[in-house]
Amino acid sequence: MQRGNTQIDRRTVLRNLALGVGGGLGLASVPAFAQMAGNVGNFEIASVEAFAVPRAIFVKITANDGTTGWGEAGHSGGRLVADVIRREIAPLYEGEDVFDGYGLWAKGYYEVDELGPGGLASQALAGVDCALWDLRGKLLGLPVWALLGGKVRNSFPVYGSFSRSQGSDGLMGPDEAARRAAEMMEEGFRAIKVRMAIREEGVDPVDDPTMPVARAVRQAIGDEVPLYVDANNGYRAARAIVIGKALYEELGVEVFEEPCAMHHYASTRAVSDACDIMVANGEHEYTPFAFRDLIEQARPDLLNPDVSKLSGLTPGIMVASMAYVHDLPISVHNARPTLLSAAHTHFVAWAETANRTQEHPGAIRLASLWDYFEDRMLPVDGIMQVPETPGLGLRPIEERIRADAS
Numbered sequence: 493m494q495r496g497n498t499q500i501d502r503r504t505v506l507r508n509l510a511l512g513v514g515g516g517l518g519l520a521s522v523p524a525f526a527q528m529a530g531n532v533g534n535f536e537i538a539s540v541e542a543f544a545v546p547r548a549i550f551v552k553i554t555a556n557d558g559t560t561g562w563g564e565a566g567h568s569g570g571r572l573v574a575d576v577i578r579r580e581i582a583p584l585y586e587g588e589d590v591f592d593g594y595g596l597w598a599k600g601y602y603e604v605d606e607l608g609p610g611g612l613a614s615q616a617l618a619g620v621d622c623a624l625w626d627l628r629g630k631l632l633g634l635p636v637w638a639l640l641g642g643k644v645r646n647s648f649p650v651y652g653s654f655s656r657s658q659g660s661d662g663l664m665g666p667d668e669a670a671r672r673a674a675e676m677m678e679e680g681f682r683a684i685k686v687r688m689a690i691r692e693e694g695v696d697p698v699d700d701p702t703m704p705v706a707r708a709v710r711q712a713i714g715d716e717v718p719l720y721v722d723a724n725n726g727y728r729a730a731r732a733i734v735i736g737k738a739l740y741e742e743l744g745v746e747v748f749e750e751p752c753a754m755h756h757y758a759s760t761r762a763v764s765d766a767c768d769i770m771v772a773n774g775e776h777e778y779t780p781f782a783f784r785d786l787i788e789q790a791r792p793d794l795l796n797p798d799v800s801k802l803s804g805l806t807p808g809i810m811v812a813s814m815a816y817v818h819d820l821p822i823s824v825h826n827a828r829p830t831l832l833s834a835a836h837t838h839f840v841a842w843a844e845t846a847n848r849t850q851e852h853p854g855a856i857r858l859a860s861l862w863d864y865f866e867d868r869m870l871p872v873d874g875i876m877q878v879p880e881t882p883g884l885g886l887r888p889i890e891e892r893i894r895a896d897a898s
Contacts, residue, residue, distance in 0.1 A: 535556060535557060535559075535589070535591065536555065536556045536587055536588065536590065537556075537585050537586050537587065538556045539586060540553050541554075542573075542574035542577035542578050542582075542616075543893045544574040544897055545861075545893055545896045545898075546896065547858060547861065548564060548567055548858075548861055549565040549566070549567055549573050550562060550864070550888065550893055551565055551577060551620050551623040552623065552888075553620065553624055553627050555590055555631065557631075559630050560627065560630075561626035561883060562888050563618070563620065563622030563624070563626060563831055563835065563884075564622060564800060564830065564831035564832040565577065565615050565619025566618055566801050567615075567828065568615060569611070572612055573612055574898075576613065576616035577616045577619060580603070580604050580607070581603075581604065584603055585620065590624065590628060590631065591628060596624065597621055600617045600621075601613075604616070609803075610779070611778070613803075614778040614801060615801060617803040618801065618804040619800070621799075621803060621805060621806050622804050622805055622832075622884070625804075625805050625806075625835070625883075626883040626884040628883075629882045629884065633882050634882055635838065635881060635885065636835070637838040637839075640809065640838065641842060642842065643841040645841055645846075645878065646877070647876060648841070648849075648876055648878075649682065649874055649875055649876075650849060650850050650851065650852035650875070650876050651682075651685050651849045651850070651851060651874075653827070654669075654676060654685075654686060654853075654854070655686075655689050656669055656689045657687075663689060664705075666704045666707070666708035666709075669709055670708040673712045675856070676854055677717070679854050679856070680871065680873040681854070681871075683717060683718035683874070684718070685719075685721070685851065686719075686720075687724055688701060688702050689724050690723055690724050691724050691725055692726075692753050696727055700731075703738055703739070703742075706719070706721055706745060710743045710744075718746050719746065720745065720748075720749065720772075721739055721745050721747070722750060723735070724750060725750050725753045727751050728759060729759040729763055732748075732751035732759070733762070733763055733767060735748075736751060736763055736766075736769045737767055737768075739769060740768050745769060746769070747769070747771075747772050747823075748769045748770065748772070754773065754776035758789070760773055760790040760792060761789065761791045764790070764791050770793040771793050771794070772794035772795070772796050772823065773790055774796040775825040777797070780802075780807045780810040780811055783795070784814060793821075794822075795820050797811050797822065797825065798825035798832075799836065800828065800832045800835075808839055812842075812844070812845070815843070815844075815845045816843075816845055821846070821848045822843055822846040823846070823849065824836045824839065825851060827853055828858065829852070829854075829855075829858050829859075829862070830864070830865060830869075831884060831888075833852065834869050836850070837878060837885075838878070838879075840876075840878075852871055852876070863889075863892060864888055864889055864893050864896075865887060865889060866887040866888075867886060867887055
């Protein structure tokens with residue numbers, strides 16, 4: 493494969509991968525591409541661009557040879573996230589070495605962290621970091637999972653995830669939630685999660701929707717289908733323990749996600765200690781340091797990292813390493829269907845402990861985002877296949893993105 497003035501031998505690259513970082517056992521090591529510096533020419537970042545389209549923020553990075561990489565930033569904040577990328581991160585990265593992996597991430601993180609490492613900064617950096625991984629893969633002619641160090645799985649099961657929230661139209665009742673769960677089963681999913689949308693501002697609601705909705709969904713999908721419930725931070729510990737036990741004992745619910753507010757680690761630990769149900773957390777942890785504290789203090793049974801919030805795939809390596817040494821399973825928080833889902837697919841393919849069923853929003857929610865891509869990466873019959881194409885594996889339609897961007 494010829495790139496600029498440098499000849500890159502795919503077999504040599506793959507052999508170096510095999511001799512360097514491999515699969516789950518190399519989690520704590522440097523990314524595999526860092527060991528291939530001698531096989532790669534000098535590629536610099538020519539430009540970093542951000543596009544805030546309806547319901548997504550996409551990032552494009554162009555190398556000095558014209559090769560491009562694309563990533564997806566965290567969507568909360570919309571144009572504010574795009575502005576952080578344009579004004580704060582782009583000037584830092586332009587002119588830098590494409591293959592300076594951790595160094596680039598750290599340069600961005602420690603420069604913009606005062607903007608809020610649990611918000612705009614991490615969501616913006618996530619899109620840039622994922623776009624860089626896509627770019628590196630395209631320059632080397634390798635999928636991102638190979639750059640991470642290889643894959644431990646070629647495919648994995650996903651569960652269909654939906655929220656009771658209908659935006660300005662309010663919240664689904666039990667019957668509506670049951671119908672939506674049945675629709676997701678018709679899409680091919682063989683496990684379902686319902687997100688209760690209670691949230692901190694309505695903590696411990698008087699008219700608690702969880703058990704009525706969960707009963708209706710269980711009846712709609714049958715007793716044999718795995719069912720997960722996300723409280724969306726909706727309870728204090730005492731109430732969460734009551735609900736967690738009822739979900740497990742009456743309905744056989746497997747996973748109880750974020751039963752308490754994400755910052756109340758002691759409350760989450762109380763629920764995890766008191767209940768047999770698997771307690772999941774991690775969607776709202778924006779740094780590897782927060783994951784360290786979550787694991788040590790909250791003691792969840794399952795980690796839910798989201799690379800669009802966690803500043804990208806680079807810190808995802810650190811979280812996967814922590815999961816590995818603590819023997820904790822990973823089930824990613826994956827609420828966006830296009831570039832973020834693609835990034836998570838490569839992460840799950842590589843991460844040793846990501847052997848649980850993973851989240852997917854389905855083909856209906858946010859389906860309009862696929863209008864920005866030439867191809868799709870969707871599960872079939874509840875199974876996601878790991879791509880072999882270079883980079884993340886999706887080809888954006890840049891003209892449409894630019895036309896709709898603000």
